[in-house]
Amino acid sequence: MSQQPIANSQQPTAPRQLLLDVDVGIDDAVMMLYLAAEPAAEIVAVGSCHGNCSAALSAINALKVLEVVGLDRVPVALGAESPLADPMFAAEVHGHDGLADVGLPPPRRNVSGESAVDQILRLSRERPGALDLLAVGAMTNLALALEHDADVLARFRTVAILGGYSRPPRPNDAVTVDPNIYKSPDAAERLFAATAPLFVVPVDTSFHYSELDDDHIARLRASTTPQGRFAWKILPYYFDFYQHRLGRWSSCMHDPLVPAVLLDPTLIAGMVSRPMYVEPVANVHRGVGRDDAEAAHLPPRAPAQIVTAVDKRRFLDRFVDALVTPLGALRPVGDD
Template identity: 30%
Template structure:
């Protein structure tokens, strides 16, 4: 359970920005606990160059040009990259049209940034991965001691007692690069219990349901006008008229996600997987976790990229992960609405 984390959490943030990754970034930028040391970009929801552009754009919009953005691997370890513009929009941010940043990415790669930062601050840094695990796997090849150099890693990925969202058994982030996921989980088999990865799987993240009311409340906290009212009866692609640019772009991004979930029979809601993982990384949400040995199926005809958990030691292998199994979505959304709303209110661009 949270409560033992330091007041400031040094973070490596590794994302494939996407709509819910965008909310995760905004949540971190709005949180005083977060000391973001770098933002690593990995190909996933959209190609890696677009991911980096989205990261730079959000940072500029929020007045944080001081944070490094690195460029990661353009493709998974073995397979061609598959992207999800149908889920996240052509640029990965739904209907939002973010102003392009004038900054460029860092000269060092995402994998090298993982290694450099962990070596510079041994035992201090938490890694948050909300996309495929490609960059971290490559970093482990450079520095196999990362499991002891890092304070902990938080991974949004996997599905254990829940259907997949990419195949009947596989979750998207793991499915994009299952070889990388297996390398990472194997590497952490020797990590001390308090440094095991914390996995935020679909079992829990699909209970984190964002609805139009959350956006209305967030805009109200931001003091944005007019009231941010999103209705399922609105024409497809309706754009926000919010005066506050963070609220406006966030609303345009999330509307696309709401429509996607509705069109796939899940209701006019949006599963906010990645912001929840960000809250776990910061220790700002209560959760219950269960220790297990986690592995990834690589060869199954029907089950490739399926995450499998051994809770009882049947494999005779050490535990290598703590799997989140329960949380309070209302508590999480209260934090998200309040933090991002106040951030949008005080930003110089708002």
């Protein structure tokens, strides 16, 4: 039976305040562009992490994206440069600079003097219960924050992540990768074992419910807004890479799906409540949600709320609307 998401079922009157922990590659960048246009969201601060590129490049890319949408006062903090194990990057997916190698100019400002870990700790204490922590890269910054304060994540309204699988793997699964987990598996396991209001969009959900359709791609191609034009500069590189996997020139919008379902829970068509564990599978690690019977022999931990199905069309419509509508003009969800 589906369970209710952590997020309130009605659209809030005030925007949800978000602390982003991001490895700013292509889909992270378009997620930030979407959030900048979404009236239900306010980006309070950004912390960089490793994953699609190095944490240093991720921070530079975050600054570039924020400039595009006029969010020059949002602080960007530099995160951990290495995972708790060996580093892995994804230049073949996102480009050597993380943003499709299209020759973007450097940002006009620098990262803040605060580390991403210290930023997580500080904001959790300054605004307990008010912030959503949105983590869509490797979980190293979150794990390091837990080393300093075991209760740090419990002070967030939600800790929303992209990663893991909603259930144990099966032999014929089409989806086999779990990059945000295998790039720092020890960090992910610490997160899953922590006390936190954990809200998970797993990769078996994001792969099935976030692939752009041809009509959405056409709308993005024709966009004249700053955020839409920037998105179209970098997305074709992503489409080129995924064409061999998907069989068509497109890609999944993995990262944007996480805040979309957090901000508008009516998009959620299925959800389960299960504890998450990091497990070795085929020489890599992935996060796995296990039901009570499967978890009986494993260390007990609080369940995460795991999204298993989404209204794909409504999600993609809203996501593209945010990129092609002039900044400040996108109407709230349900405001007819």
